[in-house]
Amino acid sequence: MAFAHDRRRMKPAGLTPLSQEAIPSCVIHHFATARAASRRRIDNVRMKLVIVDRDGTINVERDGYIQTADEWQPLPGALDAIARLNHAGWHVVIAANMPGLGRGLFDMAALGAIQAKMNKQLAAAGGRVEAVFYCPHATDEGCSCRKPLPGLLQQIGERYKVDLKQVHAVGDSERDAQAAAAAGCIPHLVLSGKSAPTQTNPLPSAFPPGTRVHADLAAFASALIGESAAGSKNP
Ligand SMILES: [Zn+2]
Numbered sequence: 747m748a749f750a751h752d753r754r755r756m757k758p759a760g761l762t763p764l765s766q767e768a769i770p771s772c773v774i775h776h777f778a779t780a781r782a783a784s785r786r787r788i789d790n791v792r793m794k795l796v797i798v799d800r801d802g803t804i805n806v807e808r809d810g811y812i813q814t815a816d817e818w819q820p821l822p823g824a825l826d827a828i829a830r831l832n833h834a835g836w837h838v839v840i841a842a843n844m845p846g847l848g849r850g851l852f853d854m855a856a857l858g859a860i861q862a863k864m865n866k867q868l869a870a871a872g873g874r875v876e877a878v879f880y881c882p883h884a885t886d887e888g889c890s891c892r893k894p895l896p897g898l899l900q901q902i903g904e905r906y907k908v909d910l911k912q913v914h915a916v917g918d919s920e921r922d923a924q925a926a927a928a929a930g931c932i933p934h935l936v937l938s939g940k941s942a943p944t945q946t947n948p949l950p951s952a953f954p955p956g957t958r959v960h961a962d963l964a965a966f967a968s969a970l971i972g973e974s975a976a977g978s979k980n981p
Pocket of ligand 1: 881883889890891892
């Protein structure tokens with residue numbers, strides 16, 4: 747985890763394409779303010795954290811990789827869902843496999859532009875993500891951070907000093923649910939991506955036991971916020 751962009755210093759012109767060798771084991775776009783970070787150190791035991799996949803969960807999946815900001819289009823209700831989670835006290839981070847980065851199909855500048863578009867639209871919806879964690883590796887590179895392995899989620903747990911057992915992780919694929927369960931998170935599946943299973947009751951056996959199913963991120967947010975509200979009334 748050797749690489750972080752602070753938003754204040756993240757000028758697209760200053761980002762140079764990385765060679766294959768220069769790509770770190772885990773690429774992080776970090777957007778938290780210093781104030782939020784210091785508050786987290788005090789409060790992180792109780793921090794309400796949600797880990798969200800990107801393609802097929804927040805934005806529309808495409809054939810191949812999303813390589814430009816133009817190709818990034820949010821799913822209906824997804825940005826509003828993140829805003830509603832934020833307003834209910836949940837911090838949201840993104841964890842995504844991004845093998846196109848390691849394969850050189852797009853570079854850090856393109857990734858930064860995609861992320862800037864997401865942040866701008868999220869801000870307009872009244873929401874924010876704290877950070878984006880990417881696995882830049884291709885399938886055959888044998889890294890430990892590519893989902894379904896738990897490395898990326900474990901790095902998030904370490905970075906935020908939270909107990910992953912209380913962290914909800916949501917994505918649109920079997921891989922996301924497997925990574926969530928392997929990291930000890932609570933796995934959630936949304937059916938808004940291309941890899942949604944045709945059968946959900948019961949889910950195919952590749953899904954970890956206890957995986958919860960929602961139509962999309964909006965339904966996931968409503969469920970979590972509803973439970974959270976019920977829980978605070980009946981502690
Ligand atoms: Zn990786």
